[in-house]
Structures are given as structure tokens and as C-alpha cells.
Amino acid sequence: MATISMKKDIDWKPRRKSLQVRVRDMYIGSDNPVAIQSMTNTDTGEVNSTVAQIIELHKAGSELVRFTVQNLKMARAVVDIRKTLDDLGYNIPLIGDFHYNGHQLLREVPSCADALDKYRINPGNVGFGDKHDDNFKSILDVAKDHDKPVRIGVNWGSLDQTVLTKMMDDNTRSAVKKSAEDIMVEAVVESAVQSVNKAIEYGVEPNRIIVSTKISEVSKMVKAYQMLAARIEQPLHLGLTEAGIGSKGVASSSAALSLLLTQGIGDTIRVSLTPTPGSSRAEEVNVCRQILQSLDIRHFSPLVTSCPGCGRTTSTTFQEMAQDLTGYLQERMPEWKSAGYEGVEEMKVAVMGCVVNGPGESRMAQIGISLPGSGENPSCLIYEDGKQVAAVKADVARAEFKKHLESYVTAHYSKKA
Ligand code: SF4
Numbered sequence: 272m273a274t275i276s277m278k279k280d281i282d283w284k285p286r287r288k289s290l291q292v293r294v295r296d297m298y299i300g301s302d303n304p305v306a307i308q309s310m311t312n313t314d315t316g317e318v319n320s321t322v323a324q325i326i327e328l329h330k331a332g333s334e335l336v337r338f339t340v341q342n343l344k345m346a347r348a349v350v351d352i353r354k355t356l357d358d359l360g361y362n363i364p365l366i367g368d369f370h371y372n373g374h375q376l377l378r379e380v381p382s383c384a385d386a387l388d389k390y391r392i393n394p395g396n397v398g399f400g401d402k403h404d405d406n407f408k409s410i411l412d413v414a415k416d417h418d419k420p421v422r423i424g425v426n427w428g429s430l431d432q433t434v435l436t437k438m439m440d441d442n443t444r445s446a447v448k449k450s451a452e453d454i455m456v457e458a459v460v461e462s463a464v465q466s467v468n469k470a471i472e473y474g475v476e477p478n479r480i481i482v483s484t485k486i487s488e489v490s491k492m493v494k495a496y497q498m499l500a501a502r503i504e505q506p507l508h509l510g511l512t513e514a515g516i517g518s519k520g521v522a523s524s525s526a527a528l529s530l531l532l533t534q535g536i537g538d539t540i541r542v543s544l545t546p547t548p549g550s551s552r553a554e555e556v557n558v559c560r561q562i563l564q565s566l567d568i569r570h571f572s573p574l575v576t577s578c579p580g581c582g583r584t585t586s587t588t589f590q591e592m593a594q595d596l597t598g599y600l601q602e603r604m605p606e607w608k609s610a611g612y613e614g615v616e617e618m619k620v621a622v623m624g625c626v627v628n629g630p631g632e633s634r635m636a637q638i639g640i641s642l643p644g645s646g647e648n649p650s651c652l653i654y655e656d657g658k659q660v661a662a663v664k665a666d667v668a669r670a671e672f673k674k675h676l677e678s679y680v681t682a683h684y685s686k687k688a
Pocket of ligand 1: 623
């Protein structure tokens with residue numbers, strides 16, 4: 272079922288033109304869908320737990336997974352991680368995150384260099400003085416030898432001090448002085464651009480490079496990517512680094528990524544949440560998907576519109592129903608997709624607490640249910656395509672709504688529909 276896009280009616284810039292970079296069997300940049308990435312927090316040297324988390328992230332929707340490679344044990348484990356995933360049928364691209372000793376690890380363990388699908392290089396952490404360029408070139412030589420793309424990932428927490436110091440000195444001598452914060456942002460961008468130019472000078476093809484400039488403050492991060500987008504043609508990996516825990520991390524990442532994506536900037540994204548103890552690492556993938564879906568950039572599973580509830584929803588019936596139906600849709604999606612139900616991920620579902628806004632929202636969704644409010648009497652109204660199709664008692668409302676949902680999906684999204 273086609274949906275109406277509102278993007279043309281708002282100030283929404285077209286996607287920035289960028290090169291297309293191949294990573295394993297997928298492509299990033301140009302007109303390819305904005306890809307979702309995540310990063311493990313297991314010990315990469317522990318193959319079983321790392322494989323389990325990669326699969327968890329992948330099942331949640333992560334299209335590429337990165338992990339740290341910081342010593343020989345981890346570098347050797349990468350080969351087993353790749354093999355185990357291949358044996359289990361997971362073709363997911365794997366990215367090695369290198370700092371300080373990537374040039375040594377990739378040389379010492381060529382099978383690791385081969386097993387990885389992309390190397391992340393932080394130009395601020397490849398060595399200092401004369402060693403900086405030698406180590407940087409050494410990693411790039413390995414990438415060329417193994418035909419792997421790289422991400423030049425600048426992070427303001429580990430910014431190349433040579434670039435920053437020079438720009439600070441230039442500012443001191445300049446007649447028109449900029450703030451230290453502005454110089455910092457410009458230095459992040461300059462470090463990325465210089466590194467891209469150097470990589471190309473060392474023989475890396477321009478379409479084998481992805482770039483990021485991660486900063487932990489929204490406005491500065493957005494500014495850095497805007498500047499970067501105007502200066503290079505490589506695909507950009509977006510992320511607000513160290514976004515934080517809980518709602519702070521979700522809100523600030525959503526704000527930062529949305530501002531850039533609506534300006535057409537961004538080819539891959541990651542949300543760097545600090546997980547709450549015991550929570551799933553996959554939450555960062557869920558947030559990525561919700562951001563892309565909320566912006567109508569990609570669709571993954573039906574969106575549920577539900578009101579916050581108020582004094583008119585005095586029981587927990589409405590909250591339980593909204594939670595249950597949201598979970599039900601997510602559970603059913605894999606089966607609907609494998610049955611070839613095209614476009615079901617774009618279906619809009621409403622679950623509303625009372626008659627104030629319930630019937631209106633339910634009519635605007637493809638399918639919706641509106642509870643009556645306090646006491647849940649006399650009945651819950653079910654709507655399909657703007658028309659009321661049933662009125663059911665509260666105690667059977669969930670089951671009845673699911674029946675309507677299933678027949679609606681079959682009637683509208685199956686191949687026969
Ligand atoms: S739709 Fe009804 S229950 Fe929901 S927030 Fe509005 S008034 Fe409250």
C-alpha cells in the first residue's frame with residue numbers, strides 16, 4: 272500500500288550526493304538506504320559471547336557490527352568470530368575498531384585483516400610525530416592489500432593534537448579571533464579532511480573511504496558534519512559520541528541525527544547509548560530504526576500511534592493494550608515479511624485511550640482501536656481505513672483487534688491483495 276510522503280511539503284533537503292562504498296556485500300552512500308550500525312561491548316577475545324551479541328544486534332536490525340580489536344588475542348579471535356557467523360549463516364559485515372596498535376595487529380595477524388570487512392581508523396590515535404603518518408600509511412597499505420574499505424573516524428575526545436595545536440596557534444596570530452570551541456569543531460573537520468586526502472595520496476581509492484566526525488554535544492556535532500559534508504564526497508557515518516544513558520541518550524541522539532538527516536546528510540548511523548545494567552545492547556539499534564522510521568526515511572515495522580493517557584484512562588487496561596499490541600506487531604513482522612507481505616512495515620496502527628481523540632486518530636490510521644475511557648464501557652471501537660467496523664467489549668478487545676489486524680494485513684498486503 273502506498274503511503275503519502277509529507278517530505279515534499281516541508282523544508283527537507285534531498286540526500287547529499289556521495290560516493291558509493293562497498294562493504295562486504297552491501298553498499299553505503301549514494302542512493303543506498305541509510306544503513307544502521309552498532310558496536311558490541313563484549314570482550315572481542317571471547318568468541319562465543321561476541322558472536323552471540325553480534326547475532327542479537329543483527330536480529331534487532333543492525334546491518335553492520337563493529338567491535339574493538341586491541342590486542343593479539345582479539346585479533347586472532349576475529350577469524351573465529353567470522354567463521355562461526357559464516358557457519359551459522361550470518362553474512363553480516365564486521366568492522367574492526369583500531370586504536371594505537373592497529374598497524375601492528377593487522378600486519379601480525381593477516382587472517383584478521385582478511386576476516387574483517389572494514390577497518391575503523393582514528394587519526395588521533397595512530398601515533399605521534401613521525402610515527403603518525405607511518406602508522407596511518409601502514410594500516411591503509413593493509414586495507415589496500417586486502418581490498419577493504421576504511422572508516423576515518425575522528426572523535427573530539429581523541430583529536431589529533433598536531434592539527435588542533437596548529438589551528439589554535441593560527442587563531443592566536445589571526446586578527447579576527449574565533450572561540451576555542453569553534454576552533455575545536457573546525458579542527459575535528461580539518462583532521463578528517465586531511466586524513467582523507469592523505470589516504471587518497473597513499474593510494475586508497477576515494478570510494479573505499481567512509482568518514483565520521485563524532486562529538487558529544489548536539490550543536491557542535493551537527494556543525495561539524497555540515498562542514499564536512501561540504502568538503503568531501505565520501506559517505507558519512509553519523510553518530511553523537513558518548514550520547515549518555517536512558518532518555519538523555521535517546522533524546523540527544525535523535526535530535527542530532529534528525530537535524531542532519533533532514534538536511535540530506537548521513538549515509539550510515541549509530542546511536543551510542545550507555546546501556547543500563549542488565550539491559551539489551553540492541554536498544555541502540557531499536558533507537559536507530561525508530562529515528563529512521565519516524566522521519567519516514569526507512570520503514571521496519573508498523574508504527575503504533577498511542578496517546579499518553581490521562582485522567583480519562585484510570586485503569587491500566589489502555590496501557591496494557593498499547594504495550595501488548597506494539598509487541599504483537601513486532602513479533603508478527605518477520606512472518607509477514609517472509610510471507611511476502613510488501614509494505615506492511617508502513618502500516619499505521621492507532622491504539623487510543625478514549626473518545627476525545629481516539630476515533631479521530633483511529634480513522635487516520637490504517638487500522639485503529641479507541642477505548643471508551645474511564646470504566647471501559649460501553650465498548651471499544653475498531654476502525655479500518657477510516658470507517659468503524661466493530662464495537663467490542665473491553666475484556667475481549669485485544670483478541671478481537673488482533674483478529675481484525677490479521678485479516679487487514681492479509682487483505683491489504685499479501686501478494687493476492
Ligand atoms: S485520547 Fe483520551 S485518554 Fe488519550 S490522552 Fe487524549 S483525552 Fe486522555
